[in-house]
Amino acid sequence: MTVMSDAPLRVQAVVGSLRERSVTRIVIDHVADRLRGHGAQVDLLDLSLEPLPLYNPDTAYAEPAFPALQARVERADVYLLGTPDYHGSISAPLKNFLDHFWHEFAGKLFAPLVASHEKGLTAIDQLRTVARQCYAWTLPYGVSFVEKADVNEEAVVNPRLLERLEMFEHDVRVYGDLLARQRRLDLAGAEPGYLARYRK
Numbered sequence: 001m002t003v004m005s006d007a008p009l010r011v012q013a014v015v016g017s018l019r020e021r022s023v024t025r026i027v028i029d030h031v032a033d034r035l036r037g038h039g040a041q042v043d044l045l046d047l048s049l050e051p052l053p054l055y056n057p058d059t060a061y062a063e064p065a066f067p068a069l070q071a072r073v074e075r076a077d078v079y080l081l082g083t084p085d086y087h088g089s090i091s092a093p094l095k096n097f098l099d100h101f102w103h104e105f106a107g108k109l110f111a112p113l114v115a116s117h118e119k120g121l122t123a124i125d126q127l128r129t130v131a132r133q134c135y136a137w138t139l140p141y142g143v144s145f146v147e148k149a150d151v152n153e154e155a156v157v158n159p160r161l162l163e164r165l166e167m168f169e170h171d172v173r174v175y176g177d178l179l180a181r182q183r184r185l186d187l188a189g190a191e192p193g194y195l196a197r198y199r200k
């Protein structure tokens with residue numbers, strides 16, 4: 001049994017591959033559809049359609065498009081982070097997105113999805129590291145998938161991956177919601193938890 005809050009879960013789904021026929025995008029779309037079907041609000045950020053300039057701390061925050069993107073990031077309870085495995089690492093577009101933000105991620109949930117021939121474990125670990133640096137949480141696992149065998153040009157085709165994505169989508173909702181409710185309480189309260197420093 002799960003106890004869900006009244007506020008809909010707000011998920012930002014980030015596609016970290018710029019490739020036109022990206023399998024990461026197909027898997028993100030699949031999970032996003034399921035989340036919407038369960039009442040979540042999903043904001044899709046496809047970095048191939050909304051390219052971000054290379055992060056420069058001197059200029060990034062003065063970019064005309066920055067405030068609107070910051071508001072979208074701020075609004076989210078969960079970040080669905082999709083990336084291809086490049087040299088055992090997350091993609092440059094995803095890292096560039098993550099570098100633009102910090103306190104916006106605090107107390108929220110990272111949920112990693114990695115296109116990889118090698119289980120994507122090092123990329124998943126890198127997302128755990130980013131989460132730790134930003135006082136965010138991660139699911140205790142990520143889901144990886146292989147192009148062609150698991151995902152064709154249109155859809156997820158491997159029944160085992162479909163099952164794993166069902167579990168993933170469930171966990172994103174349940175743990176995303178638990179963390180969101182606790183974050184709201186902590187931000188509104190007066191207890192000395194780690195979120196105290198983010199009170200406005």
Ligand SMILES: Cc1cc2nc3c(=O)[nH]c(=O)nc-3n(C[C@H](O)[C@H](O)[C@H](O)COP(=O)(O)O)c2cc1C
Pocket residue numbers: 017018019021022023024025083084085086087088089115116117118119146147
């Ligand atoms: C520059 C580059 C480096 C890559 N490095 C790895 C790697 O280290 N390990 C791996 O399993 N796949 C690697 N790949 C393969 C991609 O992760 C794989 O093709 C993935 O499915 C692409 O995802 P996408 O279709 O969403 O772009 C690499 C691909 C490129 C272009």
